[in-house]
Amino acid sequence: MATRATSKKKAVVTKKAAPTTGALTLPTLHESTTSSGLKVLAAERGPLPLVAARLVIRAGSATDPADKHGLADFTARLLRRGTAKMSADEIDETIEFVGASFSVGSSEDVLSLFVTTPAEHFPAMMSMLGQLVREPSFPEREVELARERALAGFSNDLDDPAVIADRAFTRALWGKHPYGHDIGGSAAHVRTFTRDDLVRFHRERVGPRVSLLTVVGAVSPQQVVDEAEKAFAGWEGGPEAPVQLPSADKVTTGRILLVDKPDQTQTQVRIGGPGFRVGHPDYFPSTTMNNALGGGFTSRLVNEVRVERGLTYGIHSYFDMMNAGGVFGISTFTQTDRTREMLDVTLGEVAKVRQEGITAAELKKAQRYLAGLYPLRTETNESVAAVISDIRVHGLGDDWVEKFRERLMAVKQKQTVEVATKYLFAQPPLIVLLGRASEVKKQLKGLGTVKVVPASDYE
Structure with missing residues (x-):
């Protein structure tokens, strides 16, 4: 395993050329890296006292094990259901108490965690986000409940012809390529999920060196640097680089x-x-x-x-x-x-x-x-x-x-x-x-x- 930096790095400003008249522009980006290796982008933007953060992890459904389709998405959804320090109810109450919101998204290529919070509570929500990805506990009962809900969802899907058609199209189109299964997997695979599967996936696929944190809103770049370091210091696990997928320039045709x-x-x-x-x-x-x-x-x-x-x-x-x-x-x-x-x-x-x-x-x-x-x-x-x-x-x-x-x-x-x-x-x-x-x-x-x-x- 590569040696990681142990000192906190200061933000580096990315200079942007002067925009042409009427051109769309993004706020100036300030780049930094935490001691754990997480890349951070900060963009100060007003005037509302709100902050949005997106943590992208390059561990989408294409990285699912061959016999565990849907595991990436399933693991991401369980991140909020408990950490080493907080129960699922405590997490929900903490987020709701400050008027923040939290959600998870999955795609073939990445997992994304979204946080929106009043600026004054940015440090607390950044700490929460760090806990969720650094030390999820995956309580056995929460895993069982999530598995039951997912299986019920698959059964209900049979009543939605559009969902089934999309699912059949994806499988037929991509075949055995890592893109060739639903992001949520299938009932046959999800039925086999265990807590150990989630722990293993989190340890092997979720880590700072395949992740990117982007923070936009009414918060200074230096505060983003400081709070990101506090929240993600000591984050370990995951690969050194994103999984390299086979080329997908060919899909099934003529069938x-x-x-x-x-x-x-x-x-x-x-x-x-x-x-x-x-x-x-x-x-x-x-x-x-x-x-x-x-x-x-x-x-x-x-x-x-x-x-x-x-x-x-x-x-x-x-x-x-x-x-x-x-x-x-x-x-x-x-x-x-x-x-x-x-x-x-x-x-x-x-x-x-x-x-x-x-x-x-x-x-x-x-x-x-x-x-x-x-x-x-x-x-x-x-x-x-x-x-x-x-x-x-x-x-x-x-x-x-x-x-x-x-x-x-x-x-x-x-x-x-x-x-x-x-x-x-x-x-x-x-x-x-x-x-x-x-x-x-x-x-x-x-x-x-x-x-x-x-x-x-x-x-």
Whole structure:
């Protein structure tokens, strides 16, 4: 194990260039590292006396053990249920007493802990956050209760066709890649979780050298340095560097999976193919192109599928980007007897954009819409903390916010044709359908081999 620094390091100011007129800017960032190796970013921001903190740990569901899918998310949710010094009830009371809030989020790549607090209680809440990640106790009873709730949730999911369709799509799309299972795992795996599993995961995957603390609000950078050192001094465990995932530039294509749920009167439809990783150079042309195709309320898919034909109440296309790769997908639903029509119309619209790109008028409309929407991501301390964390964790560059609209508005029509050609199902996509198989399968003639599986496979 590498030798760790034992002295506290002072904050280092990251200089920022003077913004251009009307440009979005982030507060000046002050960087430091605690004696335990935790990197800290502080951004002083007023005028409200509030502080938001986000602790990102590079230990998402992609780091789940092969036979314990869902363990990362399960462990994160149990962090709040007791520490070496406090019970779950005492933790809740302490947070609520000062008017703070605490939440946990999970993704394929990271676990995130969020804290929002009045500025005067920042030291207490930073101490609390340190306790939660340094010395969780994972009480046996809390583990049992959480496991029971999770298993009940899986059973309830069988009554939600959209959830089951998403689950089937994820598994079919990614296969055996670490991205190929739900963040929350499956009933078969969660049923096996023990307290020892959580302790082991926390010891092996959760640690200061794979974490980043971002603090934004009415607190001085030096106070952030001081309180972070107090809260996280002595934090041990976890790897020296984030787990390196295998490349995910290839996903399953050219298959049709039909999930049989005989009680359904509608068919859930998921269509997908290869996309790109977060931070990829194709992000800006792809985002504008997709807004016109199916990412906006006035997009081509919405107009053709919903408005003109009444095939659905909702349809959208999207790029889902992770650290090791990504997906281009389409999600919708329709009446059982119109499943084939939905597929034909949707894939037809995608083919038009793949062959021709979007029009100059569509491009300008998408650019104006997205450029106007982006400032909302920097309105609150919480959103600023989230943006700063994402920039650093995913290597987007510290000028990401400042140059976002400039890069967006620089997209040319030719570029939308290039990315459409690349990502809009140049090869037959993966198609996942959930519905009444006896009625849906006979509509799929000519599309390829259809594999039928019961919905119960996805509990």
